[in-house]
Amino acid sequence: MTHASRFARLGLSSLIACGAAASALAADAPVIGLITKTDTNPFFVKMKEGAQAAATAKGAKLLSAAGKADGDNAGQVTAIENMMAGGAKTILITPNDSKAIVPAIKKGQAQGVMFIALDSPAEPADATDALFATNNYTAGELIGRYAKVAMAGKTPKIATLDLFPGHPVGAQRHNGFMKGFGLQAPEAKVNELGKSAEIVCSADSFGDQAKGQTAMENCLQKNPDINLVYTINEPAAAGAYQALKNAGKDKGVMIVSVDGGCAGVRNVKAGAIAATSQQYPLKMAAMGVEAGVEFAKTGKKANGYTDTGVTLITDKPMAGVDSKDTKVGTELCWGNK
Amino acid sequence: MSSTTLSPAPTTWRPPPLATLGPLFALVAAAAFFATQSDRFLSIQNFSLILQQVMVVGTIAIGQTLVILTAGIDLSCGMVMALGGILMTRLAAVSGLNPYAAIACGLLACMAFGLVNGLLVTRIRLPSFIVTLGTMNIAFAITQLYSSAQTVTDLPPQMTFLGGTFAVGGAAINYGTLLMLVLYGAVWWGLRETQPGRHVYAVGNNPEATRLTGIRTERVLLGVYVMAGAFYGIAALLSVARTGVGDPNAGQTENLDAITAVVLGGTSLFGGRGIVLGSLLGALIVGVFRNGLTLMGVPSVYQVLITGILVILAVATDQLSRRGNR
Numbered sequence: 134m135t136h137a138s139r140f141a142r143l144g145l146s147s148l149i150a151c152g153a154a155a156s157a158l159a160a161d162a163p164v165i166g167l168i169t170k171t172d173t174n175p176f177f178v179k180m181k182e183g184a185q186a187a188a189t190a191k192g193a194k195l196l197s198a199a200g201k202a203d204g205d206n207a208g209q210v211t212a213i214e215n216m217m218a219g220g221a222k223t224i225l226i227t228p229n230d231s232k233a234i235v236p237a238i239k240k241g242q243a244q245g246v247m248f249i250a251l252d253s254p255a256e257p258a259d260a261t262d263a264l265f266a267t268n269n270y271t272a273g274e275l276i277g278r279y280a281k282v283a284m285a286g287k288t289p290k291i292a293t294l295d296l297f298p299g300h301p302v303g304a305q306r307h308n309g310f311m312k313g314f315g316l317q318a319p320e321a322k323v324n325e326l327g328k329s330a331e332i333v334c335s336a337d338s339f340g341d342q343a344k345g346q347t348a349m350e351n352c353l354q355k356n357p358d359i360n361l362v363y364t365i366n367e368p369a370a371a372g373a374y375q376a377l378k379n380a381g382k383d384k385g386v387m388i389v390s391v392d393g394g395c396a397g398v399r400n401v402k403a404g405a406i407a408a409t410s411q412q413y414p415l416k417m418a419a420m421g422v423e424a425g426v427e428f429a430k431t432g433k434k435a436n437g438y439t440d441t442g443v444t445l446i447t448d449k450p451m452a453g454v455d456s457k458d459t460k461v462g463t464e465l466c467w468g469n470k
Numbered sequence: 471m472s473s474t475t476l477s478p479a480p481t482t483w484r485p486p487p488l489a490t491l492g493p494l495f496a497l498v499a500a501a502a503f504f505a506t507q508s509d510r511f512l513s514i515q516n517f518s519l520i521l522q523q524v525m526v527v528g529t530i531a532i533g534q535t536l537v538i539l540t541a542g543i544d545l546s547c548g549m550v551m552a553l554g555g556i557l558m559t560r561l562a563a564v565s566g567l568n569p570y571a572a573i574a575c576g577l578l579a580c581m582a583f584g585l586v587n588g589l590l591v592t593r594i595r596l597p598s599f600i601v602t603l604g605t606m607n608i609a610f611a612i613t614q615l616y617s618s619a620q621t622v623t624d625l626p627p628q629m630t631f632l633g634g635t636f637a638v639g640g641a642a643i644n645y646g647t648l649l650m651l652v653l654y655g656a657v658w659w660g661l662r663e664t665q666p667g668r669h670v671y672a673v674g675n676n677p678e679a680t681r682l683t684g685i686r687t688e689r690v691l692l693g694v695y696v697m698a699g700a701f702y703g704i705a706a707l708l709s710v711a712r713t714g715v716g717d718p719n720a721g722q723t724e725n726l727d728a729i730t731a732v733v734l735g736g737t738s739l740f741g742g743r744g745i746v747l748g749s750l751l752g753a754l755i756v757g758v759f760r761n762g763l764t765l766m767g768v769p770s771v772y773q774v775l776i777t778g779i780l781v782i783l784a785v786a787t788d789q790l791s792r793r794g795n796r
Contacts, residue, residue: 468620
């Protein structure tokens with residue numbers, strides 16, 4: 134590994150040296166790195182767009198890279214090394230493995246690089262200088278509160294289609310939903326799924342449409358009277374809807390979700406999903422780039438957690454629950470409109 | 471397997487009559503257990519559901535069984551299926567091609583990948599593991615590039631027909647499930663009763679001896695990979711019909727899921743031994759655990775644990791029985 138990476142670094146730095154000579158005029162443009170989980174997921178495509186737009190506006194140079202697949206830590210470590218060799222003083226990262234990435238971050242920080250986690254935190258969260266992300270617990274609470282009002286008068290029989298065991302985002306959204314719905318729920322810090330008599334079935338969807346469909350089918354088999362479905366994200370919600378439709382129950386059952394991708398907002402508009410909590414990858418990235426430019430200019434580092442906000446998107450607003458309609462949701466969504 | 475037992479006609483391996491008994495026992499035992507744990511488990515409706523849930527992996531497993539019978543392995547199956555699915559849905563829903571023509575294109579693309587796998591294995595004599603590792607990545611990348619990682623919706627009804635059901639005695643039976651069962655029946659018969667089918671076993675048992683008896687082993691292998699591709703293409707159509715969309719992220723775990731089904735079904739990873747119907751049982755075992763544990767309200771991670779244990783048991787049983795045969 135050392136030989137290969139040394140050669141790679143040598144090659145990269147000589148390339149950069151050539152580049153620097155050619156663009157001596159722009160020598161002072163701050164270099165900012167963006168490392169996403171993958172480069173195919175529309176969420177991260179949108180994040181990259183936001184970062185590029187902000188970089189262009191602020192006169193910064195953006196380097197971007199991604200892990201090969203969800204969970205690829207080694208690829209992200211290599212990207213950090215390459216970006217530092219490329220002169221990046223700020224690196225924005227959505228960690229694939231919240232713990233495994235920390236040593237590489239520590240090494241970079243020792244050389245004066247500022248690290249900002251986007252979308253999901255490192256573990257411990259203070260391993261990065263700052264975190265710009267959605268509050269997933271709040272995202273869950275919003276749809277929970279919405280569902281509570283929308284279900285008024287009915288006895289709730291809830292199915293939860295979760296992510297997979299042990300993932301903090303899965304637990305935060307699930308537990309936030311329970312809290313919003315008025316159930317006894319674990320706090321935001323807890324990494325376990327809350328249980329309650331109203332939740333008649335919980336199954337893992339892996340955030341995947343086909344697996345979400347299977348999970349919903351099994352839940353309906355367990356309890357055919359399910360009337361409310363919480364889903365970890367919109368692909369899982371689409372799978373749940375397909376299962377309900379096949380069972381002839383798509384009319385009487387309400388699905389709520391989290392994400393706010395364009396495909397998801399379309400499903401809200403079509404009535405398949407009642408409401409979704411929309412998050413803002415573009416904003417996370419833009420704020421990250423601005424912080425990077427600020428750091429380059431003044432040496433002042435960003436710190437702590439900044440909530441980039443969530444909005445409840447629905448076309449059937451409920452009294453006492455703030456929401457925006459799908460027109461607004463479509464303007465702000467990510468993915469193909 | 472020792473070469474001293476080389477028979478002049480290595481095509482004569484017949485499955486012992488009790489070969490699928492192990493997986494069948496595991497399946498029945500699991501079903502009996504869940505029947506005592508949940509009063510909703512034991513119903514035609516629920517079995518129909520489990521069959522629907524395994525029809526995609528089950529159909530891929532047919533192709534995978536053929537490859538494994540020749541002592542090969544195919545890692546590309548899930549990604550090739552995803553490519554076939556994206557190709558047929560985009561051609562129909564985005565480019566406006568006739569749905570049947572679009573389905574045919576998807577099938578042909580999957581068979582083309584099978585052909586490439588087969589050619590690399592037979593002509594350049596690369597190990598199938600490496601060849602299909604390569605084509606797996608290639609198929610994934612093409613799928614992502616061609617679809618811009620976007621899900622394809624609004625499919626014509628012809629493409630989702632197989633996802634539909636008809637009622638038999640109050641239970642909803644799914645067309646796709648029937649197709650899968652018919653395919654299993656056909657392949658089981660073909661492997662057992664036709665000459666090319668017997669040649670597949672022979673090539674897996676001892677390629678050199680088979681070649682010496684005058685069988686063109688490379689042609690058999692090539693045929694196996696192309697056929698496998700065709701099954702992945704059919705699985706693509708089934709997956710599209712079941713979910714109602716073309717999903718660029720489909721198929722990511724299906725290669726290992728299919729290999730798991732084949733191994734659980736008692737087919738030997740060393741080639742030459744196995745019954746395709748076992749792979750159906752293998753797929754069903756996984757499906758029964760997933761369904762049953764959900765009905766019990768137990769986290770699905772236990773299904774993963776149990777699957778792991780059963781895989782080891784299946785492979786160990788195969789290895790021990792080989793030693794016994796020596």
